[in-house]
Amino acid sequence: MIRILDILSSFFGLLLLCPLLVIVTIIGLFDTGSPIFIQTRVGRHKKPFSLVKFRTMSKDTASVASHLASNASITKFGGFLRKTKIDELPQLINVLKGEMSLVGPRPNLFNQEELIAERDALGVYNFLPGITGLAQVQNIDMSTPKLLAETDKQMIESLTIKDYFKYIIKTATGSGSGDAVKPK
Template sequence: MIRIFDFLFSFFGLICLSPVLVIVTISGYFDTGSPIFMQTRMGKNKKPFTLIKFRTMNVETKSVASHLASSSSITKFGQFLRKTKLDELPQLINVLKGEMSLVGPRPNLMTQDDLIQERESRGVYLILPGVTGLAQVNNIDMSTPQHLAETDKKMIEEMSVNNYFKFIIMTATGKGTGDAIK
């Protein structure tokens, strides 16, 4: 049932939000010259996939987890995108392709060994990663691997259609601040 919601929301979301996607893409060209950011992340069953986002950091920024990146690497336009969560919109493509769900554990980098171990021991990789979820609306990021993995497991155990919509609405209305930056 959730896959049907994911497909419909991502399909119609991409169509309805296409003007916003175009405006952000054009603005991103003026900001960094490279508005789209793609990075290999770990998906369901630990299968790698390419996550698509709008770029919020300078092009020269090393590919590390957000909590390890310097706040000085975020551009002014990137700050706006993060605050409004518009940087996440291209992930609707990942959802449409079936690589992600709208709700699920945020996909980690392939190099986050501590988090991978914590999540693997709790069965987190048995489901699709998501754009948002319990950890995101409670400001729990990847800097606390054990706490994040425990929160992800709790979300999985309590997942329902009601919670699916609850997390989407909470995210859309501004709950959660996004990834921490040092």
């Protein structure tokens, strides 16, 4: 049932948001010269996939988790995209392709070894990663690997259709600040 909701939501979301996606892409060209950000992330069963987002940091920023990046790397437009969560919208493509769900554990980088170990021990990688979830709306980011993995597991074990929509609505209305970035 959740996969059907993912397909319908991502398809219609991309269709309805197409004008916004085009506008953000054009502004992003002027902001960074490369508005689309593609990064290899850990997917279901620890298989790699290419996550698609709008670029919020300068092109020369190191490929590290957000909480390890410098706040100075975020562009002004990127700050707006992060605050409004518009930077996440291209991930609807990942959802449509079956690489992600709208709701699930946020996909991490392969160099986040501590988080991978914690999630692996709890079986979190048996499920599709998501754009949002319990950890995101509770402001738990990847800087606390054990707590994040435990929260992901809790969400996976208790996820209902009602929770699915609750996490999406909370994210869309501003709950959760996303991954924290180091202040500079």
